[in-house]
Amino acid sequence: MKLTRRHFIKSSLFLGGSLLLSDLPLYAENRKDLQWYPAYGKLEQAGKLAQRVDQAYSSLKECELCPRQCGADRLNGEQGFCEASAKLMVYSTQPHFGEEMSLVGQGGSGTIFFSKCNLRCVFCQNWPISHKGYGKEIRDDDLAEMMLHLQKIGCHNINLVTPTHVMPHIVNAVRIAFKKGLRLPLVYNTSGYERFEILKILDGIVDIYLPDMKFMDADQAEKYLGEASDYPEMSQQAVLEMHRQVGLHRADSRGIAVRGLMIRHLVMPNRVAGTDKFIRWVSENLPKSTYVNIMHQYYPDYEAFDYPDIWRRINVNEYLEAMRWADQYGLTNLDPDSIRIRKLYEKQKL
Numbered sequence: 348m349k350l351t352r353r354h355f356i357k358s359s360l361f362l363g364g365s366l367l368l369s370d371l372p373l374y375a376e377n378r379k380d381l382q383w384y385p386a387y388g389k390l391e392q393a394g395k396l397a398q399r400v401d402q403a404y405s406s407l408k409e410c411e412l413c414p415r416q417c418g419a420d421r422l423n424g425e426q427g428f429c430e431a432s433a434k435l436m437v438y439s440t441q442p443h444f445g446e447e448m449s450l451v452g453q454g455g456s457g458t459i460f461f462s463k464c465n466l467r468c469v470f471c472q473n474w475p476i477s478h479k480g481y482g483k484e485i486r487d488d489d490l491a492e493m494m495l496h497l498q499k500i501g502c503h504n505i506n507l508v509t510p511t512h513v514m515p516h517i518v519n520a521v522r523i524a525f526k527k528g529l530r531l532p533l534v535y536n537t538s539g540y541e542r543f544e545i546l547k548i549l550d551g552i553v554d555i556y557l558p559d560m561k562f563m564d565a566d567q568a569e570k571y572l573g574e575a576s577d578y579p580e581m582s583q584q585a586v587l588e589m590h591r592q593v594g595l596h597r598a599d600s601r602g603i604a605v606r607g608l609m610i611r612h613l614v615m616p617n618r619v620a621g622t623d624k625f626i627r628w629v630s631e632n633l634p635k636s637t638y639v640n641i642m643h644q645y646y647p648d649y650e651a652f653d654y655p656d657i658w659r660r661i662n663v664n665e666y667l668e669a670m671r672w673a674d675q676y677g678l679t680n681l682d683p684d685s686i687r688i689r690k691l692y693e694k695q696k697l
């Protein structure tokens with residue numbers, strides 16, 4: 348059975364919250380791909396990574412890490428919209444086999460799921476973690492050890508889920524872990540609600556950006572994304588900056604992603620996500636060979652049942668329509684799973 352993110356969250360909940368690292372099996376310790384040399388390693392060797400840690404932490408004083416720019420003094424315990432203080436909280440860490448194929452490979456994507464979120468969608472499928480803040484408080488040193496452990500057990504990358512509000516901790520932990528041997532690519536798995544000015548701190552640290560582009564219209568973003576009416580503008584600026592930093596998706600000889608931009612877009616019922624506009628925007632602003640995952644997995648969760656337009660799954664026609672737009676606008680690097688689903692749906696219609 349293919350493990351989806353939903354299964355991943357459910358299994359973690361079933362296990363009573365954070366998975367214990369000591370419970371994870373050890374396998375594939377002798378990894379050839381540990382020869383990979385990550386972007387953050389080059390930055391550390393140039394003597395610049397420590398500066399980035401300081402720069403990132405200074406953003407917590409009057410927090411401006413995301414477009415909400417709450418100004419909360421998180422270093423002194425204040426909380427902004429995301430309800431995060433200066434304390435780092437992690438819900439779970441484990442190899443994940445439900446991400447994009449080039450992130451999963453054989454060893455899995457080394458997922459670290461951070462508690463809380465700066466966007467807080469009404470249809471959030473991870474709401475116990477992102478809205479309710481389930482998780483355990485840890486130190487940056489512990490986060491570094493988690494990264495090292497995921498490397499040791501054979502994961503192909505460190506997949507940082509919902510990282511925006513804890514970016515300073517991540518940068519610090521990466522520096523600690525690098526000195527202890529971390530060599531895996533970092534995957535910045537974000538909602539896309541980012542400030543491009545803050546992303547510049549990550550230039551030369553992150554190897555793979557994995558942003559969502561959720562909505563293209565301000566009014567829909569206002570309604571469904573925690574009143575973030577500037578989401579379309581902010582996410583578009585952010586994705587352009589991500590592409591400037593890491594370029595197109597690249598994989599090694601085994602097909603494992605090592606660098607680049609991978610965009611996710613979730614097709615929503617009744618066209619509320621603006622999928623046609625999203626595809627057109629990509630085709631007009633990025634190379635047509637940009638990696639795009641047009642996702643079919645939407646299901647209503649959390650407060651979605653209060654919104655009639657999104658209280659159902661999408662249907663076959665809505666997904667096929669989205670894939671036809673991708674053809675129409677000439678996108679050439681669609682996620683293999685999205686192509687597989689398209690074929691499946693087309694057969695169903697015959």
Ligand code: SF4
Pocket residue numbers: 410411412413414415416417418419426427428429430431465511512
């Ligand atoms: S990260 Fe949190 S506190 Fe900081 S600006 Fe964003 S929502 Fe506000």
